[in-house]
Amino acid sequence: MTEEAPQGVDPHIPNAARMYDYFLGGKDNFKADRDLGDMVLSVLPEVREGTRENRAMIGRVVQYLCDQGITQFLDLGSGLPAQENVHEVVLGRTPDARVVYVDNDPVVAAHGRALLANPNRVAMVLGDMRRPEEILSDPAVRALLDFDRPVAVLMMFILHLIPEEDEPHRFVAAYRDALAPGSYLALSHVSNDVATERVMKVSEFYKQANAAFTPRPGEEIGAFFGDFELIPPGLVNGLGPHGWPFDPDHPLPIDEDFARMAYAGIGRKP
Numbered sequence: 001m002t003e004e005a006p007q008g009v010d011p012h013i014p015n016a017a018r019m020y021d022y023f024l025g026g027k028d029n030f031k032a033d034r035d036l037g038d039m040v041l042s043v044l045p046e047v048r049e050g051t052r053e054n055r056a057m058i059g060r061v062v063q064y065l066c067d068q069g070i071t072q073f074l075d076l077g078s079g080l081p082a083q084e085n086v087h088e089v090v091l092g093r094t095p096d097a098r099v100v101y102v103d104n105d106p107v108v109a110a111h112g113r114a115l116l117a118n119p120n121r122v123a124m125v126l127g128d129m130r131r132p133e134e135i136l137s138d139p140a141v142r143a144l145l146d147f148d149r150p151v152a153v154l155m156m157f158i159l160h161l162i163p164e165e166d167e168p169h170r171f172v173a174a175y176r177d178a179l180a181p182g183s184y185l186a187l188s189h190v191s192n193d194v195a196t197e198r199v200m201k202v203s204e205f206y207k208q209a210n211a212a213f214t215p216r217p218g219e220e221i222g223a224f225f226g227d228f229e230l231i232p233p234g235l236v237n238g239l240g241p242h243g244w245p246f247d248p249d250h251p252l253p254i255d256e257d258f259a260r261m262a263y264a265g266i267g268r269k270p
């Protein structure tokens with residue numbers, strides 16, 4: 001992205017989507033995003049590796065879901081296009097599948113739309129996931145996804161950008177309720193169970209950004225699954241080789257705090 005911002009975008013307010021892009025080594029970010037990103041990295045240098053590991057985990061999660069016969073995906077808080085995007089993994093395995101991305105950031109939506117070559121299979125919707133009724137009735141969502149059949153809803157590295165006052169447990173339940181039996185919810189979420197002081201310092205930094213960084217304890221992250229059945233090995237506390245699906249034979253990395261900084265899991269609607 002050039003330093004000239006598109007209309008309606010304030011390049012001076014650090015933006016969570018563009019900071020994430022910066023952490024991933026992308027180019028869709030402005031100086032304000034990089035400056036705050038550098039402050040985050042000064043406290044939690046592991047963030048760069050953590051974001052990359054999250055992306056790798058998304059690939060594993062989506063492959064698992066394809067293997068279960070899932071052909072419909074709703075990716076909420078999808079982020080700027082990166083390597084190995086969900087639709088690329090999905091369509092690579094299941095060519096007749098459908099993927100709808102939702103993000104509330106206009107820059108993300110514009111970049112996403114520019115990349116999507118197959119409107120019969122993939123759509124990018126500009127929308128706020130905190131309003132499930134709107135998302136689930138959106139014409140572009142309805143055009144591609146049939147909610148009478150199983151759908152996989154992805155909420156990867158997004159719910160920790162939603163503060164308590166936005167009632168994330170309430171609106172996540174609304175998505176769960178709208179799904180047919182055999183549907184899945186997959187999520188990854190930064191935790192404050194480890195490195196608590198450093199993680200909370202990052203929350204302070206994000207007050208300058210357009211999103212509130214709200215890491216949660218594992219127990220609260222697990223509650224997002226409601227009565228969905230967790231797929232073994234369950235809610236996994238780890239990233240990288242310790243991310244979902246946890247490989248018990250893999251030795252713990254030297255920095256155990258880093259490995260434990262996020263949780264991820266997949267739940268299935270009974």
Ligand SMILES: C[S@@+](CC[C@H](N)C(=O)[O-])C[C@H]1O[C@@H](n2cnc3c(N)ncnc32)[C@H](O)[C@@H]1O
Nearest residue numbers: 017020077078079103104105128129130156157
């Ligand atoms: C950290 S990125 C994660 C991207 C991707 N899911 C991943 O795990 O790589 C979070 C994304 O959620 C988006 N986002 C934040 N709040 C949102 C909301 N209320 N509704 C939809 N998207 C939101 C941001 O714009 C950003 O692109």
